[in-house]
Amino acid sequence: MIPCAYFMNIFKVARSIWIGMGITLKYFLNHKKTLCTIQYPREKDLIPARHRGIHYLETEKCVLCWKCSDICPVDCIYIEGVRGVDGPLQGGYRGQKATLSKFTVDYTVCIFCGLCEEPCPPKCIWLGPEFDYHSTDRTMMEKNLLSDEVYTESDEVFVEWARGENERLQEEKKKQKEAEKAAKAAEKAAAVAVAEETPAEAAEETTEEASAEAAEENPEVEGDAAE
Ligand code: SF4
Ligand code: SF4
Structure with a gap:
């Protein structure tokens, strides 16, 4: 004898298929009203206004403090450059307080947490509404925030050159500062020496002047002394 549960199972399966197909048919017939997908792209x-998409950087405001890259939980922000406006510029970007040669975000790693926005002193890095950053090659997933383009090999060539150039400029700056410091110290030492010599010379001059005056006033005394 076939158990009743067997037919109950068949009935349940048929019923769930019927319900599922009914829902599909409803959406099929009313697809214009019940649309839940779009034909992207x-x-x-x-x-939404608070969407966290790909980053934007207001380059001219960046002070090169590395706070955004330090706080990033996955270390996907790479920054290079020098503070001040005397770094190499070709291919880089000179802001009000820093000269940037590299500022990139690696989107194979970024988790769009938005933490990098928080500590930025001039609030110049933020996650914008754009989310469409795709590629068939993972090497193209690093975005150059200085140009808003993919970070390429030619960018890397520039960054390497700028790295060497920055070191050279820093070295020059250091030497210049040391030379200025030495010149100031020498100037100070000369001023001290002059100040030390001046009282003795003044005393000598005063004595000579006093003798001359005395001789003028008493010529006899001088004559006697000569005899
Ligand atoms: S959004 Fe988060 S993970 Fe992405 S760069 Fe900023 S701090 Fe790093
Ligand atoms: S925290 Fe802001 S100012 Fe500092 S390096 Fe990052 S973007 Fe530039």
């Missing part, structure tokens, strides 16, 4: 959905 031909159609684009509205992005």
Whole structure:
């Protein structure tokens, strides 16, 4: 004898298929009203105001403090440059307080947590509404925030050159400072020496002047002394 549970199972399966197909049919017939997907990239959905997408950098405001890269939990921000406006510029970017040669984010690693926005003193790095950053090659997933383009091999060539150039400029600056310091010290020493010599010379001059005056006033005394 076939158990009743056997037919109950068949009935349940048929019923769930019927319900599922009914829902599909409902959406199929009313697809214009019940649309829940869009034909991306031909159609684009509205992005919420607080969406955290790819980064933007207001380069001219950056002070090169590395706070954003220090706080990043996955270490995917790479920054190079010099503070001040005397770094090499070709291919880089000179801001008000720093000269940047590299500022990139690796999107194969970034988790879009937004932490990098928080500690930035001039609030110049932020996650914008753009989310479409795709590639078939993972080497193209690093974005150069200085140019808003993919970070390329030619960018890397520039960064390597700028690294050497920055070191050379820093070395020159250091030597110049040392020379200025030495010149100041020498100037100070000369001033002290002059100040030390001046009282003795003044005393000598005063004595000579006093003798001359005395001789003028008493010529006899001088004559006697000569005899
Ligand atoms: S969003 Fe988060 S993971 Fe991405 S760069 Fe900023 S701190 Fe790093
Ligand atoms: S925290 Fe802001 S100012 Fe500092 S390096 Fe990052 S972007 Fe530049």
